[in-house]
Amino acid sequence: MTGLVASPWLSGAFTFSSAASTTSLSSSTEASKFSKYKFCPSTSSPPSSAPYNFRVVCRSQFAAANELKFLLHHALESSGVDTTHARAAREGFCSQIKKLSDIERQTSISINRGVDLGKTALYIAAEDDSLISHSSVPLPVDAFIARLDDLSMDYCTQNSSSFRSSPENLLQCLERYLYVNKGFRRTNVQNQPESRALYLHSVLTHRSGSAPMLSLIYSEILKMLRLWGLLDFDVEIFFPHDPHSLPRGYHKQRSKESDQPHIMTSQSLLVEILRNLKAAFWPFQLDHTRSLFLRAAHAANCADRLNNAEESAFQIASAKAAQHRLERGVWTSVRFGDMRRALSACERLILLETDLKELRDYSVLLYHCGFYEESLQYLKLYQDLKNSSIPNLSSDSFSVLEEDAVEKLMIRLNLILTEEGWSRTSYVRSSLCNNSEPW
Template sequence: MSCAAAWSPPSSALGRNPSLRGGRRRTCSSSSSVRPRAAAAAAGQEQEGGGAGEAPRLVLHDTLDAAGVATAHARAAREGFAAQVGRLTRVNAGTSIAISRGADLARAALCIAAEDDSLVSHSSVPLPVDAFIARLDDLSTGFCAGGNFPPSRAPPEVFFDYLDRYLYVHKVLTCRSGSALMLALIYSEILKTVRIYGLLDFDAEIFFPTDLNSLPRGYDKQKSKLGDEPHIMTSKSLLVEILKTLKATFWPFQFNQSSSLFLNAVAANHHGPGTLGDNQTRSHGNISAIEMAAAKAAQHRLMRGVWTNVRFGDMRRALAACERLILLQHDPHELRDYAALLYHCGYYEECLHYLSSYQTAMAGQSASNRLEVLEDEAVDTLRARVTLILAEDGWSSRRPAASYWTKNSEPW
C-alpha cells in the first residue's frame, strides 16, 4: 500500500456542520465550517490500513473569525469543495477527466477560486460560481450547435480540430496558452456534454503534457500507445495539481528556488514565527541594498493585504491550499508542509500534532535522495523545537501571529 493510502487526514479537520451533500450544479453555500465527509467516507469505505490518529481542526477559517475577518463566503466555498471531494470514491478518483465520473470537477475548481477570492478581496459578494458554471455549460452546448460541430462520422482527428478551433474562437485561453490544467478541465467538460448528447462515437481521451511548453490535446484512445498512460489526467490528480500549483505560488518562503517549500519554511524558523521582513533579509548577506529595499516595500504591502509580491507570498491562501490538499488525502507530505506554516502562525499544538501524524504515516519508509534526508532532519528539528516551546511556562498566553489575519480596507 502506498503511503498516500495509509494515512487518514484529520477527522475533525473542517469544523462543525456537515450540511451540504454534493450534486452537480449546486451552489457553494453554507454558513459554517464543514467536516471532512470525504475523509470519513474514504475511511469507512475504502481505507485498508490504519491512519495517523485524531488530529486537530484546520485552523484558517476559525482564526480569521477570531481576528474579525468575515469568513462566511470562504466557508461556503470550502463546503462546496468538500462536497465534491466526498463524491470521489476510489474508482472515480482514478478515472480519466475525459470521463469525469463522481465529482463535478468544474464546480470543485470554481469553489477553490471562490474561497481564494473571498480570502483576499474581503468582498461582501461571493464569486458567482453558478454563473461561471452556466457559462461553461453554454460553451459546451454551443460547440454542439450550429456550424461548430464536425460533420457526421468525421474521424477523431477532425473532431478535435473543430474543438480546438472552437476554443480558440471563444478565447478560452488567450492565444491557446496559459494554464494547461484549466484547458484540460474545459476539454473534459465539453467532452462530457458531447457524450451526454450521444454525439461522441469514439473513445476520447485527453493527453496531458508533462513539460511547461505544451498544451493538453484530445485523441482517440483506441490509437493510444503504452507511453501515453502517464499522460492521462485523473479526476483526483487534476484537483491535486491545481492545489499544488496554488500552494507553490502563494508559499510565503520563496527565497531559495533550488530547495523545497518545506525546507524554505524551516530555514526561516530561527527568525521567529510570523516574521518575514527585516530579520529574513538580514540573514542573507549577499542581498543587495536594492533587493533589501524591495523586500521591505513588499513586506509593507503584504501587511496591508496587498498580495502582489511572490517573494513574500500569501499565508492565507497558502494555508487554504494545504488544507484542501489534506482533504484530498493525496500525500502525507501535505501534513508536514501544513505544520510548517502553522509554526509560523504560532499554532504550536496543531503544528506538533500534524508533524506527529506525518511521521506516523511515513513510518518504515526511508529517504531515497539527499533532499529527502534534509527534509527528514528538518522535520525532527522542527518537532523538537515545537516540543520545547510547548514545555515553556506561559506559552499558551502568547497570541499567535496576527498580521496575516488583519482585515484590510485596501486589499488590492
C-alpha cells in the same frame, strides 16, 4: 484546549478551542473520515520535492486526526472577517470530493462521471475569492457552470459537420475552436503566474490559464458532447508535462503506451490545481531550487542553508523584508505570497488525502502563524503516519534535508511549548502591530 491565540499574519487576537465549529479532518459533509481512502505520493510533484514512496496506509489508521481542526476560517472569523461564503464554498468542495471512490480517483477526467470537476474547481475559486475580497456576494458558481455549457453549445452550433467526420477530424475542429476561435492560451505557472491563470472562473473570463485548467475545460466540453450523444468514440486528453504545450485530445483506441503517463485522472487534476495554488501563494518565494517546506523551514531557521557562500545581497535583503512584513501582520505581498490562500490550499490537499507531506507543510505554515500547539499536533501526526509506513530505501538529498528540518522543527516546537514563562498572551504583545499596508 482554549486560549488566546495571536499570529503575526493576523490583525488581532482571538480565542481558539479544539472543540470549535471549524472545518476538521472529520467534518465538512463527512468528506474525510479516514476509514477508506489512502495516502499515496503524487506523480506530479516537482523534482525539488520528490515524494516518499509509501506503502498503502488505510484511513482507519488515522483516528488521531479526528481530533485535529483546520484553523484558517476560524482564525479569520475571530479577527472580524466574515467567512460565511468561504465556509459554504468549502462545504461545496467537500460535497464533491466525498464522491471520490478509489476507482473515481484513478478515472481519466475525459470519462469521469462521479465528480463534477468543473464545479469542484469553481468551489476552490469561490473560497479563495471570498478570503481575499471579503465581498458580501459569493462567486456565482452556477453562472460559470453555465458559461462552460455555453462553450459546448457554441461548438455544436459552429461545427455541426464535425460530428459526421472522423474522430481525428472532430478533435482537430474542437482544438481549433478552443485555441484559435475562442483564443484560450496557456500560461506557464512555473514563472510567477498571475493568479487568474489558476482559477477556473478567471480562465473562462480572460481565456488564459494553466495546463490543468485548459485540460479541465477541454474535458468539460467533451463531457457535454457525450451527454448529448454526439461522441461515439472514446477520447483521452494528452496532458503536457512541458512548460508550453497545450492539452490535446486523441482517439483512445489508437493510443500508444507512451501516452499513459500523460493521462490526467480526477485525483491528479485536483491535486495539480491545488498544488499550483499552494506554490503560487506560498509565503516564502525565494530559492526555487528547494521544496516549499525547506523554504519555510529555512525561514524558521530549522533548515541548513544550501549555497551559503553564494547567497546574494538581494536574497538577504528580501528575507529581512519578509520578516518585517511578518512582524507587521501583513498576510500577502506580490513577492512573498499570501498566507490565506496557501493555508486554504493546504487544508484542501489534506482533505484529498493523497500525500502525507501535506500534513507537514500545513504544520510549518501554522508555525509561522504562531499556532505552535496545533503545528506540533500536525507534525506529530505526519511523523507517526510516516513511521508506520515503509519509505523508499533510496532517499534523495532533498528528502534527507526535509526530514532533518522536520526533526529540528519538532525540537523547536517542543521547546517553545515547554519554555517557562511562555504564553500566548506575551506573544500577542510582542508580535501584533498595525496592519495598515494595502492588500
